[in-house]
Amino acid sequence: xxxxxxxxxxxxxxxxxxxxxxxxxxxxxxxxxxxxxxxxxxxxxxxxxxxxxxxxxxxxxxxxxxx
Numbered sequence: 001x002x003x004x005x006x007x008x009x010x011x012x013x014x015x016x017x018x019x020x021x022x023x024x025x026x027x028x029x030x031x032x033x034x035x036x037x038x039x040x041x042x043x044x045x046x047x048x049x050x051x052x053x054x055x056x057x058x059x060x061x062x063x064x065x066x067x
Contacts, residue, residue, distance in 0.1 A: 011023075
């Protein structure tokens with residue numbers, strides 16, 4: 001499944017977050033090459049959580065294939 005993300009070019013009120021929240025997201029500088037190289041995959045960094053998520057996905061697939 002591919003999730004398409006629609007980027008909004010400017011803040012739009014009434015969408016569940018404040019203007020401060022919107023502005024805060026863009027305060028993050030781009031990652032350096034060193035930071036990117038040091039990054040670990042989600043499954044490696046959060047192995048317990050990744051395993052729980054995969055079991056939940058497998059259970060949903062099993063339920064939907066029975067119908």
